[in-house]
Amino acid sequence: MAGRAAEPEVIWARPERTGRGPKPAYSRADIAAAAVRIADADGLDAVSMRRVAAEIGCGTMSLYNYVPRKEDLYELMVDLISGEYDLSGEPSGDxxxxxxxxxxxxxxxxxxxxxxxxxxxxxxxxxxxxxxxxxxxxxxxxxxxxxxxxxxxxxxxxxxxxxxxxxxxxxxxxxxxxxxxxxxxxxxxxxxxxxxxxxxxxxxxxxxxxxxxxxxxxxxxxxxxxxxxxxxxxxxxxx
CATH class of the missing domain: 1.10.357.10 (Tetracycline Repressor, domain 2)
Known part of the structure; x- marks a missing residue:
């Protein structure tokens, strides 16, 4: 019998760390920043799980424990640069x-x-x-x-x-x-x-x-x- 398709998942719904065990060696911000650096320097096609893992100093398979899919990596990247908006202050009214x-x-x-x-x-x-x-x-x-x-x-x-x-x-x-x-x-x-x-x-x-x-x-x-x-x-x- 064919296996059931994986359920859709939102990366943000996954806890970055659980309450038990040692603190993870890397944060999502670390991973996103590494991927953005690669994309800025060499283009999106240069962003691979292997290269990002090498950039932060971990094994490729270990990276999947933090970021299950390439699409999740892109989402982390987009969110990181979305943080560059200056939202300080209040709307002007205009x-x-x-x-x-x-x-x-x-x-x-x-x-x-x-x-x-x-x-x-x-x-x-x-x-x-x-x-x-x-x-x-x-x-x-x-x-x-x-x-x-x-x-x-x-x-x-x-x-x-x-x-x-x-x-x-x-x-x-x-x-x-x-x-x-x-x-x-x-x-x-x-x-x-x-x-x-x-x-x-x-x-x-x-x-x-x-x-x-x-x-x-x-x-x-x-x-x-x-x-x-x-x-x-x-x-x-x-x-």
Whole structure:
């Protein structure tokens, strides 16, 4: 007879140590910090149970006593960097200002830890630091007159937008590293090709756009701020 599938488990529901026996040699914070160091230096694919075990100085099989699954390790990592949010003080009373601040903090965290865009998930929203962030979000949104579910949607959309923005930055940076010429030269070549296609008349709406003049790309931070402002505008109560 086939064995019964393992029951789902939340790593945070497991006691880090029991009341009996010697104190564990390593803490979850130690393990998470080691994994984050590896991911920051060499990327997420470099994070393995074997390498994390070597980083903290224990055997690979011993590490499984602390972290049963690779997914649990990712959850510890995401929670650790979620602790980088500055949640000191109280909400300002201006929900837009508070959400703008949290979005910019998220941008900084994801830029410092670029691997996180690959593993960030609502699955990891029950960790201690994630719950602190979510509670701050809800406190900041008390003055926004929309249903509670809409407030959660707003937070989800901000996170998703920041993740997409950072992922695009990463893709551009990776492309730049992989070619032997400058990003400016490639952009010029691609721009010239695009213009040659637009001038064929096959794309009349693009031709009309270029005829009106397209502003050159500006400061990426300004582009981020515009994106965020438009997102927040969409949640302003109407009338």
């Amino acid at each position: 929900w837009r200002a508070d959400m703008t601040d949290l979005a910019r903090q998220a941008l900084g965290i994801m830029r410092r830890h670029p691997w996180v865009v690959r593993v960030m998930s609502t699955v990891y929203s029950v960790s201690p630091n994630a719950l602190r962030v979510l509670d701050r979000v809800l406190g900041s949104l008390e003055g926004l007159d929309v249903p509670p579910g809409t407030k959660l949607e707003l937070f989800g959309m901000i996170n998703g937008s920041v993740m997409t923005y950072v992922a695009n930055e990463q893709a551009i940076a990776e492309r730049t590293r992989s070619v032997p010429w400058s990003a400016e030269r490639e952009e010029a070549v691609r721009g010239a090709y695009m213009m040659s296609r637009v001038m064929t008349g096959e794309y009349p709406h693009l031709a009309a756009l270029f005829a009106q003049g397209v502003a050159p790309p500006d400061d990426p931070e300004a582009a981020f701020d515009r994106m965020l402002t438009r997102l927040l505008d969409s949640f302003e109560p109407q009338g």
